[in-house]
Amino acid sequence: MNFQKWDMGSKMIFIASCAAFISFFFKWVDVGFISQNGFTQGAVFFILLFVYPFLMVIREKRMNKKLSYVMAILGIVFGIIYISSKTVDFLSSTINVASSGPYLFMAASGLLALGVYKRRN
Template identity: 30%
Template sequence: MQENNFIKNKTLEEKIYLVGFALGIISLFLPWVNMGFISANGFQQAGYLLLIPMLYPIITLFSNKKRNNIINIILGILNIIFSIGFMMSKNVTIFGQSINPSGAGLYIMIVATIVIGVGCFLEFKNSKKA
């Protein structure tokens, strides 16, 4: 039986990228807005746009190209800011009370962007040592 070495040959940072991207994709299928009577998943909320900054480390990972660490860290930070900003934009006022109806999918996307950001930071930190 032939063993798949794709995952085994990857660094810790590259494995972190894969986990973060997978979490991001999974989050799109979950509710991003959930108010009981109103629910919308990540596709309906255009959450796939938050995957765009995640594509740089993933594309370079699959094409075996060297990643530019400065671009990587900037995209990681921007994606975290965008995802948290996206969540904050969901605030609504109902009966004079401000609430945020963000669902589990949006929170998972925020975790995914943080995971990717950690991978970017670790890769940047390890490249400084080398």
């Protein structure tokens, strides 16, 4: 594993995978007096979407770009679904209690898609 000799796409995929993992340490739900990170929310399973592209970069193997695009798009879709599911009624008004974690995860998924596009096979 030599980060220096990787192409730009491989570096982006590596950074996106790290950012996705780091997002689980951020708050995923914040109600003010209660907050939970991605691990306690069970969102940590979303990282499975990054495993295949990450392993192909680390092993420096040829990547199935269609599969990797599907995983990146699913990351964005799951992020949107997660954020939408955190809308609650509170004191006769609707609020969304999703915090910064899912937004960082969605940004990492977008960076994953860009990295797959830029990566040379």
